[in-house]
Amino acid sequence: MNRSLPASLTQRDDIDLDPQIIETYCQGGRGEKGSALFVARPRSTQVASDIIALCVQEGIQLVPQSGRTGLVGASVPDPDGHHAVLSLERMTGDFHLDRINRTVTCGAGLRLSDINARLSPEALYMPIDLGSDPCIGGMVATNTGGSRLMRYGDVRRHVLGLTVILGDRNGTIVRLGGALRKTATGPDWKQLFVGTGASFGVITECTFNVEPTAKHKATALIALPDESALPDLLLELERRFGSLLSALEFMSANAMRAAHAHVPSLRRPFGGDLPDIALLVELSCDWPLDEADRSLDDILIGGLVGIAESGAANMGDVVIGRAEEVWAIRHALSEGVRKRGRLYAFDLSFRRGDVLRFRAAMKAQLGELFPDVEICDFGHVGDGGIHFNLVDHLAPGDWTPDRERMIRDTVIKTAVEDFDGSYSAEHGIGPVNFRYFDTYASAETRRFSAALEAVTSGKRLGRVHFSPEQTQ
DSSP states (O other): OOSOOOHHHHTOTTEEOOHHHHHHTSBOTTSOBOOEEEEEOOSSHHHHHHHHHHHHHHTOEEEEESSOOOSSSTTOOOTTSOEEEEEOTTOOOOEEEETTTTEEEEETTOBHHHHHHHHGGGTEEOOOOOSSOOBHHHHHHHTOOOTTHHHHOOHHHHEEEEEEEOSSTTOOEEEEEOSOSOOOSSOOGGGGGSSSTTSSOEEEEEEEEOEEOOSEEEEEEEEESSGGGHHHHHHHHHHHHGGGEEEEEEEEHHHHHHHHHHOTTSOOTTTTOOOSEEEEEEEEESSOOOTTSOOHHHHHHHHHHHHHHHTSSOOOOEEEEOHHHHHHHHHHHHHHHHTTSEEEEEEEEOOGGGHHHHHHHHHHHHHHHOTTEEEOOEEOTTTTEEEEEEEEOSOGGGOOHHHHHHHHHHHHHIIIIITOOBSBSSSOOHHHHHHHHHHHSOHHHHHHHHHHHHHHOSSOOOSOOOOOOOOO
16 A cells, blocks of 8 residues: 555445455456555445545545446556545445336446346346446446447437536535436536546436337348448348348457357357358347238348349348347457457447448558458447457567557557547547547547536546446
């Protein structure tokens, strides 16, 4: 411990000083490591407020943390031990479902799987599909998107109310919004805290909209001959299937190989000859189908046959599969890629027509500049997102941190400057992306952010953000 702490903190039963316990809260999802003075684990908003107030008064910077599933180091304290961790994982006691209003109010520490398990008996769910199991507070703080954003939107679309603690000397508690979907009484202040990490305050409770669960699904994997085939196919799929289309994901051959190596039991829909790009298409509906209705499988097959016969879009092989088997491949990609070697992960977004154009450009550029780097990418082409993962196979003895910096700078520069894309689609800022915020955020944006922080905090919590509560 680098400094003495007051008794008002050390004698609290919700603060851990055990170095072994602290260490487990100082590690990130991509191997980042830090050090902390202590870990605070409150069970209620009022207790969290008391702790925040004490820390502000003592000049202790807090790193808010919930599910610890983030990928940009945002919930990891610095290596010097100057920070303390505020974990919200114990804030799980509150859960209120309003069936008629179709809303849920719950503590920020509840995990997505817990929420959906409680909603399942009512045939409802939180329609944000992720490869990990985050906490709802972190999902709001990073405005999580997920694989079904094209149908249901991001977390922001579902947030109706928030309870937030400001980073001032009083640990001021503010409650913004509520259970109403419509209210035009002034600025929607809760939006300040959605997608902005903990820059303006710590989220402790959420009220959000939930959706009926899908009663029927149909899925297919489509091999694409090359990147240029996507735009026409995307438009044809939307034209033929309309609101039935709930997900449109792409997976590269390298990413699928990594998933199968990680989970050998996964189905191999294309056998051993994987296409360079495969497109996962899902149709779903939340209403019962009568015996006279066509099944979604028939609708999907008929539509794909129609596209192929019309020549409106270029497709390769098509495999119709069981939803759980196809999605098992998609959900295994992130961990499979992580285990493949030294990983540089990027969470990027573009106009939909530019996603695979960017991919093609980077294949050529990286192949020339960094031939030892393997592209293992996948993502949400239906909403313009791509998880552009690079595995560096350079010999460990030849690797230096400068190499990683050069590779990251090359990718981000191309994405932002050449394709007008975003360097962080849904993973937040965090230490991995601080440099790019400083490079690409306008002076006006930085001044505006600083002004808002001055309003919401008598003394900043520190340059820390909520963990981006999802893997890819």
